[in-house]
Amino acid sequence: xxxxxxxxxxxxxxxxxxxxxERGWEVVRYGRxxxxxxxxxxxxxxxxxxxxxxxxxxxxxxxxxDWGPPQLFHRVNVHGxxxxxxxxPRARLVHISSSSVYPWWQxxxxxxxxxxxxxxxxAYASSKALAEAAAARHGNALILRPHGVYGPGDRTLLPRLMxxxxxxxxxxxxxxxVLHQLTSIxxxxxxxxxxxTSDATGPVNVADHRPVALGGVLREVLDATGRSDVELGxxxxxxxxxxxxxxxxxxxxxxxxxxxxxxxxxQLGFERTYCTRRLRDELGVDPVPSSFASAGEWIRDxx
Numbered sequence: 565x566x567x568x569x570x571x572x573x574x575x576x577x578x579x580x581x582x583x584x585x586e587r588g589w590e591v592v593r594y595g596r597x598x599x600x601x602x603x604x605x606x607x608x609x610x611x612x613x614x615x616x617x618x619x620x621x622x623x624x625x626x627x628x629x630d631w632g633p634p635q636l637f638h639r640v641n642v643h644g645x646x647x648x649x650x651x652x653p654r655a656r657l658v659h660i661s662s663s664s665v666y667p668w669w670q671x672x673x674x675x676x677x678x679x680x681x682x683x684x685x686x687a688y689a690s691s692k693a694l695a696e697a698a699a700a701r702h703g704n705a706l707i708l709r710p711h712g713v714y715g716p717g718d719r720t721l722l723p724r725l726m727x728x729x730x731x732x733x734x735x736x737x738x739x740x741x742v743l744h745q746l747t748s749i750x751x752x753x754x755x756x757x758x759x760x761t762s763d764a765t766g767p768v769n770v771a772d773h774r775p776v777a778l779g780g781v782l783r784e785v786l787d788a789t790g791r792s793d794v795e796l797g798x799x800x801x802x803x804x805x806x807x808x809x810x811x812x813x814x815x816x817x818x819x820x821x822x823x824x825x826x827x828x829x830x831q832l833g834f835e836r837t838y839c840t841r842r843l844r845d846e847l848g849v850d851p852v853p854s855s856f857a858s859a860g861e862w863i864r865d866x867x
Contacts, residue, residue, distance in 0.1 A: 566590040567760055568618045568655070570607065570648055571625035573597040575717040576660060576752060580622050583753040592616055594625065607644030611651040620656035620760035623648045623699070627688075628720065630828055631812075631821040634687035641691035642698055649702040656706075658759040659699035660752075661767070663711035663836065664689035668827065671835040677709070677767040677842060685827040696767070706759045708752070710770040711836055715749030716862040722785055723863050734786065735797045737804040737824075738833030740779020745771040745837040751851040758847040768846070769838040773853040778832065781856065788859040801833040 567584055571577030573595025581591045594605040605612065607625050625648075627640040649657060665680040666672050668689070680693040699705045714721050728734055747770050755770045779796060786794050799807070808829050811822035843849050 565620065565760060566592070566616075566618050568592040568594060568616070568621040568652065570594045570605065570621070570623045570644075571596075571660075573599050573602050574624070575719065576713060576749065577622070577624040579715070579717060579749045579753045580624060580756045583750075584757055587757065589757075592618060596625070607647050608639040609647075610643075611647045615651045618652060618655050620658060621648060621652045622658045622660065622756050622760065624660040624756075626660070626692075626695075629688060629821075630686060630825040631815065632687060634690070637687040637691035638694070641688075642694045645695040645698040649699060649705075653702070656704055656760055657699060657702045658756055659696065659705055659707045660756065661696050661699075661707050661709050662689070662692045663709050663769070663838065664827075664831070665693045665696060665709065668830040668834075672837060673835055674837050674839050675769070676839040677769055685830060686825065689827065700766075704765070706762065706764055707767040708755055708759060708770050709767055709838075710747035710752050710755075711838060712744060712746040712831075713749055713752055714746055714856075716858075717749065718862065722856075722859060725782065726785065726789065726791075726863060729791065729794055732793060733795045733797055734782060735799060736778065736782060736832060737799045737829050738778065738801055739798050740777060740782075740796065742778045742833065743775040743835045743837050744778055744781070744832075745775045745840075746781070746854050747771050748852065748854065751849070754851075755843060755847060755849050758849050762847055764842070764846040768842045769840055770843055770849075771838045771840055771851065773851045775835075775837045776854045781854070784856045785859045785863070788856055789863055790860060801829065804829045804833060 572593035595602040667681040684690040815822040
């Protein structure tokens with residue numbers, strides 16, 4: 565196989581490219597950052613003029629954030645996906661999307677690959693839904709929807725949660741028993757490579773073997789990073805939403821990102837579990853269980 569990978573200078577794309585090379589595949593890497601072996605491609609600038617011939621392209625390049633100008637998300641995530649589809653019209657397109665396209669206002673309980681929600685709390689989720697539509701127009705596309713991707717190279721999910729430790733206390737939202745079906749970077753990379761050679765189309769949920777309780781995840785990560793003495797606390801959903809709305813209103817004035825957003829509250833405080841039947845039956849990927857035992861080795865910034 566010869567594949568192209570966008571976002572190859574980042575967390576997900578880099579892991580996919582490495583996993584493909586370990587299989588003996590040839591990989592053409594594209595990314596925002598100038599790194600050895602990576603060709604710089606500003607996705608928002610449009611299609612490439614002389615692209616290489618590849619069998620498949622894994623599109624993981626995106627602007628990911630809870631907060632920011634809608635124009636930026638649309639330019640990178642939507643127009644960027646259109647550019648990738650136009651650059652590789654004959655290749656298999658594997659688009660890395662997000663579980664954020666599901667309704668934010670209710671729990672996801674063993675949720676199958678439903679259509680996108682249609683209304684969102686932030687520009688990121690909205691742009692990912694529009695990017696899915698752009699990918700689908702390619703004609704030979706499979707869309708992967710992971711939730712809470714973590715693992716070596718993660719500088720967003722778990723490091724950000726750990727950065728909230730203050731005075732030997734870690735505050736989260738919801739409750740310790742709220743179930744989440746997170747996605748290890750290994751499971752996502754395996755799914756992406758399986759999608760390159762599959763005939764399946766449409767969206768596919770990607771998640772670990774079984775759900776885990778949020779309190780258990782945080783406790784395991786704290787222990788693995790040498791913070792066993794840190795206590796866990798949880799802000800009830802309604803209160804957290806009120807606080808987040810106030811912080812967002814303030815951010816609209818100060819132009820500084822809020823420390824807590826309604827999007828983050830909805831993603832953490834509601835159950836987020838997913839049906840992975842298509843992942844198993846159609847892509848042939850049997851996901852491994854969640855594990856955070858080695859988190860201390862790859863979490864760099866603990867706040």
